[in-house]
Amino acid sequence: MRDSRGFGFYGLALFFALFVLFLYGPVICIFVLSLQGPEGGLVFPMRGVSLHWFHKLFEGIGVVDIGAALWRSVKLGAAVTVLTVLLSVMASLAFRKNLRGGTALFFITVASLIMPSIVVSLGIGLEFRLLDTALKWLFGAVGWDNLAAEFNTTMGLFTSALGAQLTWTLPFGLLVMFAVFNRFNPAYEEAASDLGATPWQTFRHVVLPLIGPSVVGVGMFGFTLSWDEIARSSQAIGDLNTLPLELQGLTTTATSPVIYALGTVTTLVSFVVMGVAILAMALLARRRRGAA
Template sequence: MPGLKHHHLREPRPAGFWPLLIVFALFVLFLYGPMLTIFVLSFQGPEGGLTFPLRGVSLHWFRQLAEGLGTVDIGSAFRRSLMLGAVVMLLTVALSVLAGLAYRKRLRGGDALFFVTVASLIMPSIVVSLGIGLQFRLLDTGIKDALGALGAEGTLENYGTALGLLTSALGAHLTWTLPFGLLIMFAVFNRFNPAYEEAARDLGATPWQAFCHVVLPLIGPSIVGIGMFGFTLSWDEIARTSQAIGDVNTLPLELQGLTSTVTTPAIYALGSVTTIVSLLVMGCTLAAVAWLRRRSSARRTS
């Protein structure tokens, strides 16, 4: 009727809404509360301690972190973790995409290979680390015996170990990141419509052109997500690195060691820096995914 105002009545909440909301709020607080607490305490003044109340607000502990914490070279550990994370990310993306493409066809022994790869997810991380460390120590023994048998005394004297950042530690991290990448790519290609590739080939595209111009843009957001998983899982990994890295340490291992020796908010500043790096990677990933989706939508509408 003219002049009659229509009032949209809000539907009443279900009886279980508020209890579930409270449980969810408590879960979020439990999940992110410790992170927020460490972040706040890291900005304390020079007289600050490891607990509340907050004593002043400053960047004192971040400056101390930049100067170094005793004999620990935080800068070198930070660079090692960045390099390892970047290499793990690239290899995880490349191997996951290649495996996803390969598994689109029936492979002899493919099921066994898949289960062996995914089995590392259910094995205790420390067991994987110990196994890889032992394997490389056996490799060291074999190399030294071979050098001795060949009479290469100079090389034998200079030989240290095959354990290292981009050997054993890299392998240990890939046992953690690759299964996630494979599972994501398998899910992506299970939903992928091969008609797009067939249409490209009908128009004269080669298999490589069809992959670059058709398949890759469609799976691009998933590839970016795999890269984020690869980096962040490597960046925070401790257990699989502990027995398989050799004489150097990554940043998480240094942080774990410092928890028993550093009794100032500098340890909180270090934790905040590592968390910020992870959040930056996630933010860049979300931005890249949004850009790829907008680009794909623009192509479809043009």
């Protein structure tokens, strides 16, 4: 029988194509404009094709140290990834039992998703400023005048910025792991227990291999969300900026395609992380099928 496709099919196909173009069109434009020649500008048409602006990027952009900002983003993203994975897995295991106050705790955790990001950032920044004031008063009260004079702030990459980004990544990790354990068959754990496995052995050799691809996915979410985050970090990061914040600042001063080269590099890093995560999930799934 012939497969006849009506007007509705082609209409939906055109809508989907336009939607994909809307999503990825800006990324493609930035990538293309980053490959302009030395005489290139910020808009089309292109003026030559070269890697000139990537060389300029790695030589440095004015007073902005791109390498240092990139390294700070990588370190912060790695810390956010590890904590998001650990806390999401442990919390999802805890919520499998009758946890007292679990419902309220869940809604408090997820509430940060519906709050404006800039409000969360301002709140965390204010909290740490109040903490700084209290610490200075405490140092002075106990006679540690030198420490009070040298003390600047507790805000930083692995304090306020880390906490701000976890308010964004952790709820996503929890929702993913809750969905995973809602479909998890506890018969596997019961079988391992009947064979004499301890709770830790059951988790390590039975549960973790089964949820491994999802754990990798949570890690990918954690890193990519941290890597691209601006609003929640803007008021809570302290004196040193991450790469997205430096990129945001450069958009008001950069007058050459070097800004597009930087955007291309940051986007490629995100795609590399997603590719590694997909490869890891595929390998874990293949290993699980082989073991079965």
